[in-house]
Ligand SMILES: [Fe+2]
């Protein structure tokens with residue numbers, strides 16, 4: 001997902017306080033910034049919300065790539081609005097993470113020097129305009145699968161940002177599907193582009209949910225803390241079941257020869273992604289890892305004089321106001 | 326050099342005459358840019374007609390440990406709710 005493989009931090013707190021804390025969560029109470037919380041809860045959330053925020057920010061790059069080359073002025077305005085929303089999502093989430101006692105600059109620096117991760121999906125390139133369709137349809141679609149249940153997460157600020165984000169996401173997925181419909185019903189060349197985009201994005205989208213629960217040792221603690229709401233395999237299955245009929249409507253073929261409806265389980269059987277590739281991308285060896293991090297570092301460094309200049313200006317104004325009083 | 330922009334809490338009043346409501350926070354160098362940023366971050370879909378920003382350091386908040394002493398006194402005062410009183414049907418709407 002936008003937060004993949006989040007390692008749950010161990011907690012060494014007083015068992016009685018831990019039990020009382022767990023009872024609050026089980027009763028459906030929200031945990032707020034000033035409430036007592038286990039160290040492990042706090043640290044795991046910083047990592048998870050931080051990674052989610054970084055994904056929103058880095059996720060602007062593959063789509064930003066096509067803003068200047070959108071086929072019509074209307075498509076350009078829509079894509080610009082979509083990418084701007086993603087910037088907003090990053091900001092909501094950074095603020096939620098900051099309530100846990102980490103600063104914005106610390107979070108940014110941890111992204112820039114690679115100590116914190118962002119979703120593997122954004123390390124794949126967007127080669128044609130059809131990729132704007134596939135990203136909105138599949139990538140935002142997969143994100144929605146995971147974000148909708150997270151609206152009920154136990155941490156108040158995180159839950160509130162997820163609620164805001166979910167309100168905006170369905171526009172993202174629909175504008176993507178709308179692009180796909182146009183291309184898939186267009187000329188042969190357009191249809192080939194749409195099919196090619198689906199071929200390249202399908203397995204990376206399935207990777208977004210993270211490795212199989214069977215291999216994920218950390219999910220149990222996060223589940224009981226209501227930081228993680230569903231299993232990875234469960235969400236992946238739901239995504240496939242929802243997406244296959246949408247591909248059929250487009251007249252496109254999901255690039256999985258073994259994809260087959262299974263009446264017994266009431267869902268599709270499908271091929272999982274290549275997990276070696278996934279781990280390799282996480283290690284920094286995906287097609288665009290270097291480019292993405294370089295772009296973020298450049299933006300941060302090139303913007304330093306603006307950040308400092310605005311602070312100096314604000315300080316000067318404040319001093320002048322004080323002197324006038 | 327650590328020179329992080331300060332944090333602002335953002336309050337928005339919607340179209341329908343409700344009070345300003347806390348919507349989130351953001352960083353900005355000063356109040357003017359905080360309002361401009363709040364416009365971009367929190368009102369992209371006509372969510373509001375008025376924005377307040379308050380430097381987060383100026384917000385005083387009650388602490389969770391005071392929950393009992395602060396709110397318990399009102400729990401026993403059920404007569405503060407209109408449903409406490411039974412008004413006969415013959416009296417009509419009240
Ligand atoms: Fe988003």
Ligand SMILES: [Fe+2]
Nearest residue numbers: 086140169172
């Ligand atoms: Fe999105």
